[in-house]
Amino acid sequence: xxxxxxxxxxxxxxxxxxxxxxxxxxxxxxxxxxxxxxxxxxxxxxxxxxxxxxxxxxxxxxxxxxxxxxxxxxxxxxxxxxxxxxxxxxxxxxxxxxxxxxxxxxxxxxxxxxxxxxxxxxxxxxxxxxxxxxxxxxxxxx
Numbered sequence: 001x002x003x004x005x006x007x008x009x010x011x012x013x014x015x016x017x018x019x020x021x022x023x024x025x026x027x028x029x030x031x032x033x034x035x036x037x038x039x040x041x042x043x044x045x046x047x048x049x050x051x052x053x054x055x056x057x058x059x060x061x062x063x064x065x066x067x068x069x070x071x072x073x074x075x076x077x078x079x080x081x082x083x084x085x086x087x088x089x090x091x092x093x094x095x096x097x098x099x100x101x102x103x104x105x106x107x108x109x110x111x112x113x114x115x116x117x118x119x120x121x122x123x124x125x126x127x128x129x130x131x132x133x134x135x136x137x138x139x140x141x142x
Contacts, residue, residue, distance in 0.1 A: 003038045008066035010037045011057070015049050017042055019072045046073040046081055050088050053099060058090055069099035 003009035
């Protein structure tokens with residue numbers, strides 16, 4: 001589902017299919033407005049996420065001030081990737097608009113028990129941006 005780019009919204013750019021599936025799981029939260037968040041197609045690799053963000057989304061973030069980005073990357077145990085990613089983010093994006101680079105355990109790992117929804121709830125729940133992502137039905141009590 002496409003977001004309205006003229007209203008505040010979040011785009012999630014996943015590294016691979018496993019990360020895309022993980023992001024799509026968040027869309028099942030009944031308090032999340034699916035009109036304000038869109039999970040994009042995976043781009044195939046953590047460097048490709050950064051390259052795609054820089055080549056396609058940086059300019060659009062300047063055009064649409066309500067756009068927020070989540071770059072969803074599993075680091076495969078290499079913590080230096082986070083620093084590398086942060087260094088590639090352009091300086092003109094303020095702290096409030098800088099894309100979130102989500103790190104976590106590899107969703108492709110054989111032990112996916114660490115990805116239990118309750119654990120994800122604490123780290124990546126819609127409460128991070130409650131006004132941006134709140135479902136309008138929950139505001140009216142319907």
